[in-house]
Amino acid sequence: MKSEGVLKPYFRQTWHIYLGSFTLHAAASIVFAYFPKVLGDFTDKLKGGELGSQDVAHFSLMLVLIGAGYALLGGYGQYLVMYVGRLFEYMTRRRLFTHFSGLSEHYYSKNGVGKMLNYFMNDVTGVRESISMGINQTAMASMLLVSCVGAMILSDIPLYLIAASVGPLIFIPWIVIKIGPVIRQRSRKVQEALGTMTESAEEQFGGIRVTKKFAVEPIMIERFGAKVDQIKTNQLSLVRISSLFQATVPFLGNLSLIVSLAYGGYLTIQGDISLGNFVALTLYVRMLMNPLQQIGNVINTVQRSRASLQRLNELIAVQPDIVETDHAAAVNLSASPIRMKDLTFTYPGASQPSLQHIDLVIQPGMMLGIVGRTGSGKTTLVKQLLRVYDPPAGAIHVGSQDIREVTLESLRTQIAYVPQDGFLFSTTIGENIAFARRQAGQGEIHAAAKQACIYDNIAEFPEGFETKLGERGVTLSGGQRQRTSLARGFIMQAPLMILDDSVSAVDAVTESEIVHTIQKERQGKTTIIIAHRLSALKHADLIIVLDEGKIVQRGKHEKLLAEPGPYAELHAIQEEGSHYADSR
Numbered sequence: 001m002k003s004e005g006v007l008k009p010y011f012r013q014t015w016h017i018y019l020g021s022f023t024l025h026a027a028a029s030i031v032f033a034y035f036p037k038v039l040g041d042f043t044d045k046l047k048g049g050e051l052g053s054q055d056v057a058h059f060s061l062m063l064v065l066i067g068a069g070y071a072l073l074g075g076y077g078q079y080l081v082m083y084v085g086r087l088f089e090y091m092t093r094r095r096l097f098t099h100f101s102g103l104s105e106h107y108y109s110k111n112g113v114g115k116m117l118n119y120f121m122n123d124v125t126g127v128r129e130s131i132s133m134g135i136n137q138t139a140m141a142s143m144l145l146v147s148c149v150g151a152m153i154l155s156d157i158p159l160y161l162i163a164a165s166v167g168p169l170i171f172i173p174w175i176v177i178k179i180g181p182v183i184r185q186r187s188r189k190v191q192e193a194l195g196t197m198t199e200s201a202e203e204q205f206g207g208i209r210v211t212k213k214f215a216v217e218p219i220m221i222e223r224f225g226a227k228v229d230q231i232k233t234n235q236l237s238l239v240r241i242s243s244l245f246q247a248t249v250p251f252l253g254n255l256s257l258i259v260s261l262a263y264g265g266y267l268t269i270q271g272d273i274s275l276g277n278f279v280a281l282t283l284y285v286r287m288l289m290n291p292l293q294q295i296g297n298v299i300n301t302v303q304r305s306r307a308s309l310q311r312l313n314e315l316i317a318v319q320p321d322i323v324e325t326d327h328a329a330a331v332n333l334s335a336s337p338i339r340m341k342d343l344t345f346t347y348p349g350a351s352q353p354s355l356q357h358i359d360l361v362i363q364p365g366m367m368l369g370i371v372g373r374t375g376s377g378k379t380t381l382v383k384q385l386l387r388v389y390d391p392p393a394g395a396i397h398v399g400s401q402d403i404r405e406v407t408l409e410s411l412r413t414q415i416a417y418v419p420q421d422g423f424l425f426s427t428t429i430g431e432n433i434a435f436a437r438r439q440a441g442q443g444e445i446h447a448a449a450k451q452a453c454i455y456d457n458i459a460e461f462p463e464g465f466e467t468k469l470g471e472r473g474v475t476l477s478g479g480q481r482q483r484t485s486l487a488r489g490f491i492m493q494a495p496l497m498i499l500d501d502s503v504s505a506v507d508a509v510t511e512s513e514i515v516h517t518i519q520k521e522r523q524g525k526t527t528i529i530i531a532h533r534l535s536a537l538k539h540a541d542l543i544i545v546l547d548e549g550k551i552v553q554r555g556k557h558e559k560l561l562a563e564p565g566p567y568a569e570l571h572a573i574q575e576e577g578s579h580y581a582d583s584r
């Protein structure tokens with residue numbers, strides 16, 4: 001499916017405002033083009049000795065009306081375009097955000113958050129400048145240009161003098177063609193460097209705690225400095241070419257003025273044209289210089305923002321990896337078993353599969369334990385259920401439906417996934433817990449907090465559930481953060497809950513309390529627990545042991561303990577560890 005880019009929908013909504021603005025600009029320019037003519041007539045009357053005090057008042061009134069008409073009409077035209085320019089920012093940022101939300105985890109693992117921020121801020125603003133200030137000035141300048149040239153032709157100034165005076169101006173298109181692409185290319189480099197810097201800043205601020213603990217601030221400052229230096233180099237190179245461009249355009253305007261002064265002056269002395277026409281001609285040429293200067297600026301801005309527009313259009317055209325089929329149907333996880341059949345999965349671009357030949361049936365209401373060494377594929381397995389990445393066709397069925405054929409909303413709203421490092425938003429603890437159930441009342445929030453064994457901690461905060469969390473919940477300890485994120489899972493009361501190593505940062509006693517709550521509260525609902533501590537899995541209906549993406553053992557706790565294999569070995573190590581700890 002081809003995306004229609006960012007400008008088309010915008011212009012579809014706002015073309016009539018632009019049309020209104022152009023009309024106002026045209027009217028303003030026509031009014032302003034009378035200015036030199038009025039001064040020319042004034043000069044001729046003055047020279048001929050025919051000027052009375054009534055004429056002075058008449059000419060003054062004309063000039064006042066011209067000035068006021070120009071300011072009112074042009075000012076309102078400008079306001080309209082500036083207003084819709086802001087509308088563009090608003091529309092595009094909303095659209096980008098919606099688009100970003102639909103992109104898959106795979107896209108985010110390839111593209112940094114800094115890049116997205118750059119799209120949001122600099123690129124959108126860059127394009128807005130072109131379509132508001134740019135279009136505004138172009139409309140104003142081109143209409144003034146046409147009105148001035150039209151008024152010159154309609155006056156008594158001879159055509160050959162007009163042609164000679166405005167002749168140097170025809171070099172402007174040639175300069176645009178030569179310098180424009182260079183500006184565009186250098187501008188793209190500046191934007192890329194800005195993107196890299198934002199990405200680096202985002203990462204460095206995110207990792208500031210690690211940086212401080214390892215006392216490597218100077219290295220980080222140096223690395224960041226290199227990124228900033230790159231921006232400076234690229235920006236200076238852009239400024240050089242832009243300045244050259246902006247200086248050349250008015251220079252040609254000045255050349256026109258010199259020709260009109262010299263040639264027009266000569267013809268006036270010869271008596272070929274009147275003094276009034278000479279005054280009008282120089283004023284017309286002077287009036288042409290402003291629009292020319294503006295057109296120079298606009299071309300500069302447009303060249304710069306074309307690179308931004310291209311990037312935005314490319315982004316909008318990115319298709320999400322995970323899409324719903326046309327005949328996707330809602331799924332019911334409470335009643336249907338999940339069957340995995342010969343599931344083998346390789347991450348895009350990876351050389352080795354992360355899951356191999358998985359055969360597994362998860363019956364509704366069961367508690368499944370997953371254990372295995374780090375990197376053995378535990379998270380990958382559960383993410384297949386959420387369709388973070390799509391499994392191969394036919395590999396996972398929910399009841400009789402292939403998981404690839406179910407609607408994403410129905411699937412994901414029935415799964416409460418609690419990751420090891422659950423992200424907490426910069427809002428209150430209560431709102432964080434009710435994140436996936438906005439309609440939840442205080443009672444439900446408190447109950448979920450009790451189930452996750454975090455209630456007492458929260459109650460001790462002066463503002464209780466209204467306590468605001470800083471970015472990533474910095475005011476909470478690791479274990480408190482984990483349990484808040486666990487409460488967020490509990491409150492969903494979802495048919496399937498997945499705890500992905502979600503109690504690793506809590507002590508063994510709290511962990512056993514949480515497992516006990518799960519057994520009690522989630523009776524009849526499916527729960528998958530991934531854990532490194534086997535004590536958390538003791539009560540599971542089924543435990544699978546993963547190694548290098550394969551299920552190497554399966555059964556209940558007692559059965560697995562009794563057979564030789566990694567489970568019993570791990571158990572022995574953990575028991576030994578706890579005896580050792582007890583004996584100290």
Ligand SMILES: Nc1ncnc2c1ncn2[C@@H]1O[C@H](COP(=O)(O)OP(=O)(O)OP(=O)(O)O)[C@@H](O)[C@H]1O
Pocket residue numbers: 109347348350354372373374375376377378379380381
């Ligand atoms: N987005 C990804 N792209 C490519 N490879 C990945 C991606 N995520 C994980 N992997 C790889 O897949 C394998 C299994 O990773 P997974 O996260 O499922 O392991 P895990 O058993 O959950 O580990 P841990 O206990 O450390 O959380 C690892 O080799 C990992 O490097």
